[in-house]
Structure formats: structure tokens, C-alpha cells
Amino acid sequence: MNRLAIVVIGLMLCSACGERAGNSEQKGKQDAVNVGADKDEHGCIGSAGYTWSKLKNDCIQIFDAGFRLNPVAIEKDKEVISAFVLMSNDQSKIELFLPDDDQHSILLNKTGDLIYGNDTYRYDAKKSVLYVKDQVAYKGNVE
Template identity: 50%
Template sequence: MKKLILTAVCMVGLSACNQPAKNTEKKPADERKAVGSDKDDHGCMASAGQTWSELKQNCIQVFNEGFRLNPVNAQNNAAVISAFVLMGDDQKKAELFLPDREDQQAVLLDKDSKGMYQNGQYSYDPIKSVLYVDGKEQYKGNVE
């Protein structure tokens, strides 16, 4: 009989451990966010990896639609943070998505007569897949 009572007490104790803790703290309705409600001014969802593209006039995932350019001077055993370039449908413009821009705005480049895409300090060579910043090679893609 003692074993039966001991077993029953253990079962009750273990079943109590399986109950989730109740959160008595309620957030006001204006502080609660629904999942997937992180849209920016253009309606792009950052949680889905979307970024606004001026070139495409739409939300895109740059890692799916752009060309990856890795830093030329990447440090060993450090995370690689890539830049991306997206070409316009007519190949007359390109759009850069740079990881180190404080304003997080993409940069539009215009194609010149030599086939280079340029805008101020940025120059992209599509043949070599190299992005130059202030005349220095900063990012490079895999050319096959």
C-alpha cells in the first residue's frame, strides 16, 4: 500500500512539472506585434529577408536575385558579410546593396560607354565582377 501511495504522489508531482508557467504580465495591445508584421515603409518584410529595390520597384531578397560580392580583405575565422549587386532588366543600371552603409540605402549605378557601372565613389566592373570603392578593389564575386 505504501508503494501505491508513493507512486501516486510521484505521478502528481511529475505531472505538475509538465505544466507551462503562467505569464501574469500582460502587454498593452499597442506593444504586441503579430508575427510577420515587421513591414517597412515600402511593405517589405525584414524577417523574410526582403529589401526594397529602387531598380525593380519591388521588395526583393537580394541573396536570391542579386550577385554576391565578398570582401577582398576578409579576415580568417571572421564572419563574411557580402555586398550584392542587382542588374536592371535593360542592363543600363545596377543597384548595390552594401553592408557597411549607415543609411541602409541601396546605391544606383549607371553604365558608362566602357561597360562599367559608376556612381561617385562606387564603380562596378561586370566582366571581372569587382566592386571598387574610391578606386580600390573592395568586393569581388566568383567569376566562372
């Protein structure tokens, strides 16, 4: 008799666990549907790290496609938010992706030997330095 009671209780416990697992699996499927629902006007999925590039005319992951520039002035106990530079294949233009900028990105034309700029921004690709209003703001790790 004790054996039968143990088997019945064991089966009840297993079926209860199986039901919870099924509910969890169903919830996981619902969550999977919502992932990627944050497409922008170009179809880029921000939650997957994609952003629109005017230069490439495509969705890119800037941290893979671009070159990282870190801020020169780093405040203590603040997170470091990098800028990124993406260069055109023919090296005639660059696209800047800056943190805390109202614009999505900024296109700069070549103005000299690997120098790109406009009235506000100037990027020296040889030194990997981005100047904002003639002040060094970001630097890359060039060895």
C-alpha cells in the first residue's frame, strides 16, 4: 500500500511540474514574438544593436562595423559612452555616431589627407582624434 501511495504522489508531482514547464514554455514563445518589435523607420532592430547608416544605406551594428572613439574627459564614477566612426569604402566620407546627439548620425566630407570635417566637427583619421569646436573630444586606441 505504501508503494502505491508513493507512486501516485510521484506522478502527481511530475504532472504538476510538467504543467508549469509548459506554461513557462508558452510564455517564452510570447516573449520571443515581442523581441524585435522595436524596428525603426528603416527596419533596423534597435534591441539587436542595429542602427541605420546613411553612409552604407543599410542597418549596421556600429560596434562591429565602425571604429570606437572614447571620450577624452571622463568623469569619475560615470559610465564611458563611446563615439563611433564609419568610413566609406572610397575614404571620401565618414559617418559619426555620437552619444547624446539629437541627430542620428553626422556625415563629414574629406577636407584633406585623411581629415574630415565641417564647422563643428573635425576627424583626423591618421591620429584617430575627433575635435568638437576645435577641442579634442574623442580619441581612438591607435598603436
